[in-house]
Amino acid sequence: SRHRFWETQPVGQFRDLGDTSLPEGPIEAPTPLSDVRRDPYNLPAQYEWTTCDIDDDHTCTEVYNLLTQNYVEDDENMFRFNYSMEFLRWALRPPGYFKSWHIGVRAKASQKLVAFITGVPARIRVRDDVVKWRRSTFLCVHKKLRSKRLAPVMIKEVTRRVHLENIWQASYTAGVVIPTPISTCRYWHRSLNPKKLIDVGFSRLGARMTMSRTVKLYKLPESTVTKGFRKMELRDVPAVTRLLKEYLRQFAVAPDFDQDDVEHWLLPLENVVDSYLVESPETHEITDFCSFYTLPSSILNNPNYSLLKAAYSYYNVSTKTPLQQLMNDALIVAKKNDYDVFNALDVMQNESFLKELKFGPGDGHLHYYLYNYRIRKALHPSELGLVLL
Numbered sequence: 001s002r003h004r005f006w007e008t009q010p011v012g013q014f015r016d017l018g019d020t021s022l023p024e025g026p027i028e029a030p031t032p033l034s035d036v037r038r039d040p041y042n043l044p045a046q047y048e049w050t051t052c053d054i055d056d057d058h059t060c061t062e063v064y065n066l067l068t069q070n071y072v073e074d075d076e077n078m079f080r081f082n083y084s085m086e087f088l089r090w091a092l093r094p095p096g097y098f099k100s101w102h103i104g105v106r107a108k109a110s111q112k113l114v115a116f117i118t119g120v121p122a123r124i125r126v127r128d129d130v131v132k133w134r135r136s137t138f139l140c141v142h143k144k145l146r147s148k149r150l151a152p153v154m155i156k157e158v159t160r161r162v163h164l165e166n167i168w169q170a171s172y173t174a175g176v177v178i179p180t181p182i183s184t185c186r187y188w189h190r191s192l193n194p195k196k197l198i199d200v201g202f203s204r205l206g207a208r209m210t211m212s213r214t215v216k217l218y219k220l221p222e223s224t225v226t227k228g229f230r231k232m233e234l235r236d237v238p239a240v241t242r243l244l245k246e247y248l249r250q251f252a253v254a255p256d257f258d259q260d261d262v263e264h265w266l267l268p269l270e271n272v273v274d275s276y277l278v279e280s281p282e283t284h285e286i287t288d289f290c291s292f293y294t295l296p297s298s299i300l301n302n303p304n305y306s307l308l309k310a311a312y313s314y315y316n317v318s319t320k321t322p323l324q325q326l327m328n329d330a331l332i333v334a335k336k337n338d339y340d341v342f343n344a345l346d347v348m349q350n351e352s353f354l355k356e357l358k359f360g361p362g363d364g365h366l367h368y369y370l371y372n373y374r375i376r377k378a379l380h381p382s383e384l385g386l387v388l389l
C-alpha cells in the first residue's frame with residue numbers, strides 16, 4: 001500500500017475522496033486520558049528520546065545545527081532553510097507552549113542529536129468550529145538516518161504527548177503529498193536583488209533582457225508611499241487584534257488569535273518578524289496592517305554566496321489602503337533592509353497583488369493538512385487564512 005503509516009492515521013484518506021456522506025469534523029473521538037499510552041514509543045536500540053530545552057543555548061545550538069544541515073531543501077538542492085536560533089525560540093515558545101513537545105532523538109553512544117519534531121499549541125477555526133490544535137513543524141531526521149521509518153515513530157510520539165494534554169487535532173504543511181491535503185498552495189517570489197538570484201541560478205535573465213534592464217525592472221522607491229505607514233508597537237496590539245480578527249472571519253480556516261497571540265506572533269522582533277500598520281493621520285485609527293517573517297536559506301554549492309536573505313509574507317489586512325499599495329510598501333521596506341527576495345503564498349487575498357507587483361510563480365507547492373479532522377471538500381488557497389512557519 002502506498003502510505004503504510006498514514007493509512008493507519010485519523011486523517012482524510014485518498015480512498016474517501018468524493019465520499020460526501022462522511023461528516024465534516026473530528027475523525028476519532030478523544031480517548032480518556034487514562035487510555036493514552038503512558039510510556040514513549042520504542043526507538044531502535046541505539047537511540048533514545050530527549051526533550052530539547054531550547055532556552056538552553058547549547059541545546060538550542062544543537063537543534064539549530066541539525067536543522068541547518070538536514071532540514072528542507074528545494075528540489076534542485078539549491079537552497080536549504082536556515083532558521084535562526086532567535087526564530088526557533090520565537091516559533092517554539094508561543095503562549096501556552098509545552099517544553100515536552102520539543103522532542104529530539106539522540107544516538108546513545110555519542111549523544112548526538114539526530115532527529116527532531118515539535119508541536120506548539122494554537123487555536124484554529126475551521127468554518128464555524130474553533131478547536132484547540134497543535135501546529136506541527138520542524139520534523140527532521142539526519143540525512144544519514146533517512147528511509148528507516150523513523151518519521152512515523154516521531155509522529156506517533158509527538159501525537160502521544162499532545163494527547164496527554166487533551167488535544168486531539170493538529171495542522172501542518174508539507175511539500176510532499178501524503179493523505180490528504182485540505183488545500184494545495186503555490187509559492188510566488190518577488191526579486192529584490194535580481195543580480196544575486198541570477199548569479200545563484202534561481203532566476204535567469206529574460207529573453208532580450210540585459211542585467212541592467214532587469215535591475216531596473218525590479219527597482220523600488222527609496223521610501224514607502226502610504227501616509228501613516230509605520231512599524232507596529234506594543235501599544236498597537238489591541239487595535240491590530242481587532243483588525244486581524246475581523247479580517248480573518250472571511251476565511252474557511254484561520255487562526256483564532258487573541259491579544260496574547262497577536263503580541264507574540266506579530267510584534268516586531270529583529271531578524272524574525274516585521275510588522276507595519278497604517279495609522280490615519282487625521283483620526284489615528286489603525287486601518288491596515290502588513291507583516292513578513294525572516295527565514296534565510298543556505299545557498300548550497302555556490303562559490304560566491306552562502307546565504308539567501310528571504311522575507312515571507314505573513315498576515316496582511318487592508319481595509320482602507322489598497323492591498324497592492326500596502327504590499328508594495330512591504331517590498332520597499334524589505335528591499336531597504338537588504339532582503340534578496342520577498343516570498344508569498346497564493347493564500348488569502350494574495351492573488352490580487354502577486355502579478356501586479358512582479359512576483360513570479362515558484363515551482364514548489366505547499367500542501368496544508370489537518371490531523372484528525374475531516375473537511376468535505378478541499379479548499380481553494382484563497383479560502384485559507386493560515387500561514388505556518
Ligand SMILES: CCCCCCCCCCCCCC(=O)CSCCNC(=O)CCNC(=O)[C@H](O)C(C)(C)COP(=O)(O)OP(=O)(O)OC[C@H]1O[C@@H](n2cnc3c(N)ncnc32)[C@H](O)[C@@H]1OP(=O)(O)O
Pocket residue numbers: 002003004005006007070071072073119134136137138139140141142145146147148149150151152155158159162163167168169170171172173174175176178371372
Ligand atoms: C493531535 C496531535 C497530532 C500531532 C501530529 C500531527 C501530524 C504531524 C505530522 C508531521 C508534520 C511535519 C510537518 C513539518 O515538519 C513541515 S514539512 C518538512 C518536513 N521535514 C523535511 O522535509 C526535512 C528533510 N527531510 C527529513 O528530515 C526526512 O525526510 C523526514 C523526517 C521528513 C521523513 O523521514 P524519512 O527518513 O525520509 O522517511 P521515513 O522515516 O522512512 O518515514 C517515511 C514515512 O514518513 C512520511 N513522511 C515523509 N515526509 C513527511 C512529512 N514532511 N510530513 C509527514 N510525513 C512525512 C512518508 O510519507 C512515509 O509514510 P507513508 O509510508 O505512510 O507514506
Ligand SMILES: CCOC(=O)c1cnc2ccc(OC)cc2c1SCCC#N
Pocket residue numbers: 072073074075079080081175187188189197202297308310341343344362364
Ligand atoms: C528565491 C526563491 O526561493 C526561495 O526563497 C527558497 C529559499 N529556500 C528554500 C529552501 C528549501 C525549499 O524547499 C522546498 C525551498 C526554498 C525556496 S523556494 C520555496 C519557499 C518559498 N518561497
